[in-house]
Amino acid sequence: MLKSVYISIFFALLLFNGPLAYSKVKSNVNVKLYSSQSVISPGDEIQLAVEFRIKNQWHIYWENPGDAGMATTLEFTLPEGFKVGRVLYPYPSKCKTEGLTSFGYKDNAVLLTKIKVPDYLQKDENYKIKIKAIWLECKHICIPGETELEITLKAKEGAKTKKVNSFKNYLRNIPKSLAGLDAQMSMTEQSAILNLKFPDFLDQNSLSFDIFPLNETIFVHSQKPKIKKDKNGFSIELDFDPFKVDIPEKLEFVLVIDEKNAKIIDSKSIYFKVNTRN
Numbered sequence: 001m002l003k004s005v006y007i008s009i010f011f012a013l014l015l016f017n018g019p020l021a022y023s024k025v026k027s028n029v030n031v032k033l034y035s036s037q038s039v040i041s042p043g044d045e046i047q048l049a050v051e052f053r054i055k056n057q058w059h060i061y062w063e064n065p066g067d068a069g070m071a072t073t074l075e076f077t078l079p080e081g082f083k084v085g086r087v088l089y090p091y092p093s094k095c096k097t098e099g100l101t102s103f104g105y106k107d108n109a110v111l112l113t114k115i116k117v118p119d120y121l122q123k124d125e126n127y128k129i130k131i132k133a134i135w136l137e138c139k140h141i142c143i144p145g146e147t148e149l150e151i152t153l154k155a156k157e158g159a160k161t162k163k164v165n166s167f168k169n170y171l172r173n174i175p176k177s178l179a180g181l182d183a184q185m186s187m188t189e190q191s192a193i194l195n196l197k198f199p200d201f202l203d204q205n206s207l208s209f210d211i212f213p214l215n216e217t218i219f220v221h222s223q224k225p226k227i228k229k230d231k232n233g234f235s236i237e238l239d240f241d242p243f244k245v246d247i248p249e250k251l252e253f254v255l256v257i258d259e260k261n262a263k264i265i266d267s268k269s270i271y272f273k274v275n276t277r278n
Contacts, residue, residue, distance in 0.1 A: 028055040028137045033149040036166060040127070040153045044117040049167050050074060050133060050149070052109045059104045060135045060145075062092035064214050066102035066221045070136040070144070074111060077130040081118030088112040090173035091256050091269035092212060101221040103212055110170045121155035128152050175254045175271035182233075185251070185274040191240055192219070192251070194274065197233035206260045209270075211236055214252035218244050247276050 029052055036047040052072070054060060061069040076084045089111055092103040115129065131149045136142050180199030185192055198207060211227075213219050219238045226237040255270040262268045 027145060028058045028139070028143070029053065029060060029135060029145050031133050031147050031149065033131060033151055035151050035153065038153060039156050040117050040121065041156055042117060042119045042121050046115045046117065046153070047167055048113050048115060048129070049170055050111045050131060052105065052135065054105060054107055054109070054137070058137050058139045059095055059106045060109065060137055061102065061104040062212070063089045064103055064212070064216050067100040068097070069102045069104065069138065072109075072111070072133070072135040074113070075132040075134070078115070079127045079129070081120070082127070082129070083116040085114040085116070088174045090170070091175050091254055094210070099222055103221070110173070112167060112170055112174065123155055125155045126152050127155060172267060173269070175269040176267050177272065178265060178270045181270065181272055183272045183274050185276065187276070192238050194236040194238070194253070195233065196236065202261050202264060206258055209255040209257045212254040212256070213238065214254060215248060217241055218247065218251065249275065249277055251276055
């Protein structure tokens with residue numbers, strides 16, 4: 001959702017060709033598409049990575065842009081029978097401008113997804129996957145960005161296909177669920193209160209984090225969360241957006257944690273969700 005933000009309208013159509021494509025029009029954001037393999041067999045599951053390289057001092061937005069901005073999104077055009085999985089976003093950082101807090105990326109961001117190949121392919125046929133990337137790039141002004149990327153995969157029926165890239169480095173930036181995390185929530189008219197109890201294998205003394213709600217238009221992000229710690233864990237109070245329409249059955253969150261505990265779980269961020277209908 002595009003929220004209240006000063007925008008200079010500038011539309012640029014950027015055309016990409018081949019397995020690795022670059023913007024042909026000068027932009028503050030360059031976008032590339034990578035595939036884990038260039039040859040496919042029936043039933044394969046391939047990984048795709050869309051990399052956004054962002055000019056210094058500019059930023060783009062997370063899937064929840066925060067108080068202002070527009071989510072970065074991917075739209076897919078697939079051959080018949082191919083199926084796309086959920087787009088995975090790396091954890092964001094906070095950007096504060098004129099009293100508003102937004103969530104997004106500076107310098108670089110890589111979005112990941114999986115493509116399921118159907119059980120039947122025409123041997124030696126070329127299959128094209130097209131992706132439209134849409135974003136909002138901001139500095140002192142904001143400019144809508146859009147480009148199309150394309151990759152061609154060659155079918156080799158019955159052949160073993162070798163993955164040339166597993167994107168392990170990129171996957172480390174994707175929030176993951178944490179076994180043993182107990183998350184409960186209560187609500188007042190003005191706020192939500194999260195109660196988190198972390199598993200014992202984490203270093204409780206050094207444990208600290210930033211919290212990012214995934215659901216849009218539920219909370220006021222410019223208000224700093226009220227975080228308290230006691231012997232039972234952490235309580236986090238988040239103020240509701242006074243213009244929220246409805247609260248969904250489940251709310252989703254990402255925690256970006258301290259470096260010491262990130263090494264313990266081999267991830268800088270944690271994903272969790274809570275039920276609001278308790």
